[in-house]
Amino acid sequence: MQSILRKAGSSRSTALLRSQGMRPPVFGRPQLSRTLITKRYTVEHEAVEYDDATGLGLVCITDHAQSSLGDVVFVELPTLGTKVAQGDQIGAVESVKAASDIYAPVSGTIEAVNEALATQPALLNKSPEEQGWLCKIKLSEPSEMEKLLTEEAYKETWE
Structure with a gap:
């Protein structure tokens, strides 16, 4: 699994995705808003x-x-x-x-x-x-x- 994530984040993979009009995956915590x-x-x-x-x-x-x-x-x-x-x-x-x-x-x-x-x-x-x-x-x-x-x-x- 880690190798897939590394490849997805590599600059070559990123360049390929962008050339096809796609965005590279973004990992991390999403921003949440709280409503009370x-x-x-x-x-x-x-x-x-x-x-x-x-x-x-x-x-x-x-x-x-x-x-x-x-x-x-x-x-x-x-x-x-x-x-x-x-x-x-x-x-x-x-x-x-x-x-x-x-x-x-x-x-x-x-x-x-x-x-x-x-x-x-x-x-x-x-x-x-x-x-x-x-x-x-x-x-x-x-x-x-x-x-x-x-x-x-x-x-x-x-x-």
């Missing part, structure tokens, strides 16, 4: 999934919240570019049983909203934490994530 994704919860039943590589937090309501609401019939979403502070009202959800305000779990700027909810509000019932996401916030204070509840602590608030 943290999910936290509020006592008002919002969740935020923060990606430290992009600085974006994906905001949704929890599965527990959607089951308490019942069939969702309307979702009011925030406006793109709006600056919000942690705890600000950013929207509302109406169901056949009740209406509930949505609060910003973190401070930042609204970067995206889930336009599909305008025509398919039931996505909040089918997939509240994936397809039924509400908005994406570019966090201005990532340290606020530490003030939110872990999944275990969140479950203790309603169990």
